[in-house]
Amino acid sequence: MNNKTFEVIIIGGGPAGMSAALVLGRSRIKTLILNTEQPRNIVTTHSHGFLTQDGVHPGEILNRAKIQLKKYPSVNYKLQKAIDLEVNTDNFLVKTAQDEYKSKRVVIATGYRDNIDQIGIDGLSEVYGKSIYPCPFCDGFEMADKKLAVIGDGTIAPMFSKTIAHWSNDVIAFTNGEQVADMDLLNNLEKNGISIIEKKIRKLLSKEGKLWGIELEDNSIIEREGGFLSDTQSVESTNFAQKLALPTEPGHFGMETYKVDENKETEIRGLFIIGDARTGWSGVAESVAEGSKVAAVITHQIIDENWID
Numbered sequence: 001m002n003n004k005t006f007e008v009i010i011i012g013g014g015p016a017g018m019s020a021a022l023v024l025g026r027s028r029i030k031t032l033i034l035n036t037e038q039p040r041n042i043v044t045t046h047s048h049g050f051l052t053q054d055g056v057h058p059g060e061i062l063n064r065a066k067i068q069l070k071k072y073p074s075v076n077y078k079l080q081k082a083i084d085l086e087v088n089t090d091n092f093l094v095k096t097a098q099d100e101y102k103s104k105r106v107v108i109a110t111g112y113r114d115n116i117d118q119i120g121i122d123g124l125s126e127v128y129g130k131s132i133y134p135c136p137f138c139d140g141f142e143m144a145d146k147k148l149a150v151i152g153d154g155t156i157a158p159m160f161s162k163t164i165a166h167w168s169n170d171v172i173a174f175t176n177g178e179q180v181a182d183m184d185l186l187n188n189l190e191k192n193g194i195s196i197i198e199k200k201i202r203k204l205l206s207k208e209g210k211l212w213g214i215e216l217e218d219n220s221i222i223e224r225e226g227g228f229l230s231d232t233q234s235v236e237s238t239n240f241a242q243k244l245a246l247p248t249e250p251g252h253f254g255m256e257t258y259k260v261d262e263n264k265e266t267e268i269r270g271l272f273i274i275g276d277a278r279t280g281w282s283g284v285a286e287s288v289a290e291g292s293k294v295a296a297v298i299t300h301q302i303i304d305e306n307w308i309d
């Protein structure tokens with residue numbers, strides 16, 4: 001094997017990819033990991049819910065992962081963006097702007113990214129990840145008992161506000177100009193103390209990332225201290241799976257998930273997909289678990305290939 005050929009190439013070094021690299025390193029498998037170092041939660045100040053790393057900055061998790069991987073000589077880490085993934089009969093070819101690399105196996109761990117600017121609400125980017133979040137399991141605890149907003153459309157915002165009301169009894173769902181069509185849901189929200197505001201939002205008012213009010217089209221300002229966003233307009237960070245037309249199936253939160261077997265291997269033999277890249281939203285702990293699992297699977301496959309009966 002030359003220095004451009006690896007047993008495994010991992011594309012993407014977030015929690016999923018770095019975890020796979022760690023276990024492959026411990027299995028002494030020649031691995032290349034390509035990373036552009038933009039994990040999805042880098043916009044936030046603290047990552048929560050992953051045991052032993054609760055409250056740690058996402059950048060710090062990345063730094064610690066890089067330091068820990070240095071211990072493993074079979075893992076080669078490169079700050080390079082994979083720009084093409086070619087599936088050949090007996091290998092994969094991964095191209096970056098600098099080089100081309102070959103391997104028998106590829107793990108796609110490229111994650112998702114959120115398109116907050118595309119939502120079209122003035123002031124939203126300033127508070128995203130600082131006082132407005134996508135996930136209550138990640139940041140609900142810190143937002144508990146505050147005056148909360150749930151921002152979305154006439155369908156998802158009311159539904160999501162039911163979940164958010166678990167963390168605070170002062171929740172207003174903002175549909176940003178859309179009417180709530182589901183009258184039963186509307187009645188139930190009212191019964192549970194959740195208000196709905198269907199007026200268009202003019203802008204979010206904040207100081208140093210902390211929301212303090214929501215200005216509506218009629219100039220009124222509704223005081224809010226934080227909240228949650230029901231749709232972040234997220235897309236695959238790099239659409240290798242889409243380009244390869246990998247089949248999907250319905251996943252959680254109404255998202256499509258790439259179809260894999262119990263080993264996270266796709267229908268293309270040797271091609272694995274893990275973390276957010278597979279599901280649209282896995283969270284840190286689940287992404288780490290998938291990385292670890294896929295690395296063990298790959299190790300077993302390689303052991304079997306080298307075994308003489």
Ligand SMILES: Cc1cc2nc3c(=O)[nH]c(=O)nc-3n(C[C@H](O)[C@H](O)[C@H](O)COP(=O)(O)OP(=O)(O)OC[C@H]3O[C@@H](n4cnc5c(N)ncnc54)[C@H](O)[C@@H]3O)c2cc1C
Nearest residue numbers: 012014015016036038040041048082111138275276283284
């Ligand atoms: C605001 C916010 C707060 C969050 N808070 C939490 C939390 O508190 N707890 C929690 O569990 N989850 C949280 N999440 C969710 C969490 O960020 C993701 O579920 C998790 O990062 C998924 O890990 P991943 O490894 O699959 O993808 P990512 O972490 O997104 O990592 C993907 C990596 O691949 C790299 N990459 C992409 N394309 C390429 C390419 N072509 N070539 C090379 N590298 C590439 C990226 O730069 C990135 O480093 C939060 C998300 C957001 C948006």
